[in-house]
Amino acid sequence: MSTPVDELKTAVIIEDDAEIRHILTEVLESAGFSTISVGNGIDGVRAVLTYQPLLATVDVNMPGIDGFEAARRIRAAQSDTYIIMLTGLNDEADVVAGLGAGADDYLLKPFRPRELRARVEALLRRTRGDTTVPVSVTSAPPQALTESSFPAARPTTSAPAASTDATAAALPAASAAVHADDASAADGWMAHRDLLLHAENRLVTIDGEDLDLTRTEFDLLATLLESKRRVRSKADLTLVLRGESYVTSYFVGDADKRAVEAHMTNLRRKLGDNPTSPRYIETVRGVGYRLTSELA
Template sequence: MTDSPDERLIAVVVEDDPDIRALLIELFDAAGFRTIPVDNGLDGVEAVRIHQPLVTTLDVNMPGIDGFEAARRIRKYSTTYIIMLSAFGTEADIVLGLGAGADEYVVKPFRPREMRARIEAMLRRPRLERPPTSTDATEDAVAPTPASTPGTRHPLPSAAAVASSTAPLRDENHWVSHHDLRVNPATRTVLVVDREVELTRTEFDLLATLVESKRRVRSKADLTLVLRGEEQATSYYVGEADKRAVEAHMANLRRKLSDNPTEPRYIETVRGVGYRLTP
């Protein structure tokens, strides 16, 4: 095949339901991807190893190994964006999916426009340049952007555009402190009593937002937009699944900071609203 920019747009679709598999293939093909479809977890893991796709979709319930185990195996050697698909959308299921290494968790049945919007939002995030370590295995799921207005079509960003995204420059000597917690936004470093804490991209973004907001309460919807990079927006829809994803990331963040939610030292929950720093 000829070497062109589109050759880097590869998607592996791991799905045992032929109807959903056909829908995903059509969606990726329309977006300019070369799609590699497989119908079980073991073949899916191998397909990712061989083709090194930009995006991988994983059904949770599959023959052989399930989507959770497939994601864990893939994360040992690949930084592909993983979208997990499941008929189950409880908080426990979402936490399990994110913990296995998924970037997105989508509940079936899904609307094609919504799925496309989720992929667009996911690809706007910087891609890891190395395979995740064990501490990266809970790599983040950024909440989706709203579905496009009917009749409009927005192209997915190319692999080159994704790889070239960069964060704004900041002062590497600037630290923000709260009790014995210190955060450096420029180097994305977190210290607790001078012990460095390894956080995923989303966990760091959540913590940095709360630290910079001090005692101002940030709602789950507010934090969803921050993770999307759309905090200035006023009209975007944030659903219950988005808020549950924030809750899952917050639970992982607190665990890594050894912060007890019932007696918090760093982050407290404002019931029914969101989160803020402790006094």
């Protein structure tokens, strides 16, 4: 008998406060998740690598390693779980640090359960490139797991998909054939200069070399490539990341715009792009971002 879809929806809760763990468990189970709760960063990283969850919530201040380091280790293992950082620190530098460590979103404590649920639903509306299983947030949750129920982490971490070699072997030919003015003819590839992006396969290359982006960085880059020279504002990009790009009634605050700035800084760093003399993405001051001109 096939495995029910809902049994595949797992969330890891990394939080040292037992009361907050309880609240997170209730909210996530009401959204249809099976949960694994742990009380420190080291066990949290191990649980994520063991269960490969769809979602992980990560507290910033924890014993052992803090949430920033936990997120970095999760991303270093090439896990693509959605990460929501929970923090009582509302300084801009702390928000930027969390996003820079690999978090997809952040939530300040104390938080309202309905706001957390809304953030989770917004993340789940975004494209998940490694699965074809539909995501539902309304079904009844499977039985929860506790922090004592997960085994020791496997000695190996996740690796790139087996098809990577075959894809990389085909890239030189694709790269030679693709130009910015005829990218639509490249079987799903979008191009800007020597940058190639395949939205369906979630692949990015620069001059034939694979680029490792977080889901948020990929979505930002794909949006800019689709928009070409049309400027996308920070508020517009915030709604795109929430999956609400066609909705105009949602509030976008200064913190949301700073989050986009932080993600864009990380994306540019990985692209090797200098904001003062950009090759791929330029800032339109007071407005937002767009692709650079095709001309060198």
